[in-house]
Amino acid sequence: MYPFTPGMPVERVIRLAADAAAQLELHDDIESLAAGIVPSAPPTELVVQFKLRRVLLLQSANARRPQVTVARVSSITPARRARAGWYERLVQRRHPAHYLIGDQRRHGTAGMEAFVDLLSVAPIRTEMILRRTGYLTTAEMRDISDRLVKTLELDISHLVDGEEKR
């Protein structure tokens, strides 16, 4: 096993001598690199890219749980905004899976429009969260919950029945 998903392109660092400049060897996917490595080989140096990403916490993050579930936050680029049908549903809060943020300073998007993508929900290690950039209100998080019920295709019928009986 290796800590990357299948198909990820990587660049391997090749050092021919200690005093020679390092060279990069491009592999279209990590499987092709891994296929040529024998078990007794020393660790392989790779060049990887990364960027910081905003996420929305869907659970309370605390030190007792090593993982927390988050939803991806993505920016609204001009190209995405140009998809009028999608953007209109987003602005009118009618989109079943995406939730517009950024119109409030407390959202922490530096005044830029963005959206929470409830189709991209995953657990991450709590220690990977670097800092808090903003927050959503209880009412906004309720809207998020409504969308999670849709995107995760949850069956909450027994909960709805319970509500009606009260």
Added chain:
Amino acid sequence: MTPVTISASRVRVPEDVRHAIESRRDVQVVAHDKLRFVIINADDYAFVAPLLERHRQGRPVPIDELLDDDDYAIIADLDAGDGDLAVGIVEAWTDLDAGG
């Protein structure tokens, strides 16, 4: 959930709105820039009513039925936007420390 039925004589629908509904166009009623009601053609309502009822009962609806071509274009764009990072690193390889 049983719908509330009222006589047409109790509702004043402007001519242009009536024409829009008859030509199968949805009519969105807004107040203070917020969508309040949507009036749709009766035939269209018959088509979406089962889905709506299922949602109201709290039963799952396949999310694909709620997405359109624009949404799938956005989803593709999100993946492409990250480039090589899209498939990225799954998580930190901290289990190595535990001999995993």
